[in-house]
Amino acid sequence: MSPQELQDIRDAVAKLCATFPMEYWRELDRERRYPTDFVRALTEAGYLSCLIPEEYGGSGLGLSTAAAILQEVQRSGANGAACHAQMYIMGTLLRHGSPAQKAMYLPKIARGELRLQAFGVTEPTAGTDTTSIRTTAVKKGDKYIVNGQKVWTSRAEHSDLMLLLARTTPKDETTKKSEGMSVFIVDMKKALDRGLTIRPIRTMINHATTEVFFDNMEVPAENLVGEEGRGFRYILDGMNAERILIAAECIGDARWFIEKATGYANERRVFGRAIGQNQGVQFPIARAYMATEAASLMVEHAAALYESGQPCGKEANMAKQLAAEASFQAGDTCLQTHGGFGFAEEYDVERKWRETRLYQIAPISTNLVLSYIAEHVLGLPRSY
Numbered sequence: 001m002s003p004q005e006l007q008d009i010r011d012a013v014a015k016l017c018a019t020f021p022m023e024y025w026r027e028l029d030r031e032r033r034y035p036t037d038f039v040r041a042l043t044e045a046g047y048l049s050c051l052i053p054e055e056y057g058g059s060g061l062g063l064s065t066a067a068a069i070l071q072e073v074q075r076s077g078a079n080g081a082a083c084h085a086q087m088y089i090m091g092t093l094l095r096h097g098s099p100a101q102k103a104m105y106l107p108k109i110a111r112g113e114l115r116l117q118a119f120g121v122t123e124p125t126a127g128t129d130t131t132s133i134r135t136t137a138v139k140k141g142d143k144y145i146v147n148g149q150k151v152w153t154s155r156a157e158h159s160d161l162m163l164l165l166a167r168t169t170p171k172d173e174t175t176k177k178s179e180g181m182s183v184f185i186v187d188m189k190k191a192l193d194r195g196l197t198i199r200p201i202r203t204m205i206n207h208a209t210t211e212v213f214f215d216n217m218e219v220p221a222e223n224l225v226g227e228e229g230r231g232f233r234y235i236l237d238g239m240n241a242e243r244i245l246i247a248a249e250c251i252g253d254a255r256w257f258i259e260k261a262t263g264y265a266n267e268r269r270v271f272g273r274a275i276g277q278n279q280g281v282q283f284p285i286a287r288a289y290m291a292t293e294a295a296s297l298m299v300e301h302a303a304a305l306y307e308s309g310q311p312c313g314k315e316a317n318m319a320k321q322l323a324a325e326a327s328f329q330a331g332d333t334c335l336q337t338h339g340g341f342g343f344a345e346e347y348d349v350e351r352k353w354r355e356t357r358l359y360q361i362a363p364i365s366t367n368l369v370l371s372y373i374a375e376h377v378l379g380l381p382r383s384y
């Protein structure tokens, strides 16, 4: 795609986002409601199916385009977390799904008839330590029987399908702890009240996150993605895409904060002059700007590697960390620049500040990125 074509997509996304004013997001945030209309608009415009190949009704674009779309959403002051998962969960289905699974789900997802927005990995006793998950799927004839619990399964109430990671072989019966886990496509609408229970968790942001319980939930054997026992590897593959897309969102957030801080610093007058005239106000904004632009280069680099099929674990992790730090730095600077008004709901700064804080913790916490770089890139001893 040419730079001009990518810019045209960015402009079109920004135009769509502008039809959802900040009051829309404020109201939803206040009431912790899901942005159904916004997600529908993005779906109808084809943005959420940009990664689906054309033969299945999508636009067959690459990760850089998906990243640009999510970045513009965040830059506009909106929150793409309501629907970003479809873009990164999709990779597992695209790469490891059978032709029958792709034919069954992808065209419906592309048409907006099905939402693939829920990703069930984290459990109460296994967050960062994914291989310790306890949810099991036991094969009985042409079905798997699933028992266990997930937590922080975001958007579960607003999705038709969930990509679920469960143990198909107990950890102590495998030679490597990363083996014996499998990935399933769960039709949540069918499973609801037939072994699947969803309970919302109220959090400091409007994220539609939940805990889900499986009590002898039946999943047809044909919903197993790829080979049994190789699910952890499939999920890891998808995680690079997830990190790059979240990093792109953080860059969008950071740019929103910087624009907002700059605008306010130019406009707000204290002691008879614009506060932005004080270097104590200017410099933190300049620092945040530099951190953002540097992180943005890493995000673009990681996305380009991913798109060309090259290894990008190092770059995807660094991009996510640098971008999440830049967005929070920009967010905190923006809040500080606004003084007391930063706390007022109507300025949207406090909402975006809360929202962007998440990315130091999810989808992977900062310490775990640091330990990955220390151990796998720098060759330092494993610490856990």
Ligand SMILES: Cc1cc2nc3c(=O)[nH]c(=O)nc-3n(C[C@H](O)[C@H](O)[C@H](O)COP(=O)(O)OP(=O)(O)OC[C@H]3O[C@@H](n4cnc5c(N)ncnc54)[C@H](O)[C@@H]3O)c2cc1C
Residues within 6 Å of the ligand: 118, 119, 120, 121, 122, 126, 127, 128, 129, 151, 152, 153, 154, 155, 203, 207, 209, 358, 361, 362, 363, 364, 365, 366, 367, 368, 371, 383, 384
């Ligand atoms: C709003 C929200 C939405 C989410 N959405 C989803 C979702 O849709 N699907 C999903 O599967 N998950 C989701 N998550 C879960 C998220 O990915 C986890 O919270 C995250 O991976 C961290 O796991 P944990 O919370 O269990 O933290 P823990 O693993 O308990 O870690 C707690 C703290 O200890 C630190 N720590 C742990 N071990 C080490 C170590 N060895 N060295 C140094 N520090 C360490 C961590 O960095 C962290 O700061 C979401 C979380 C939130 C808050």
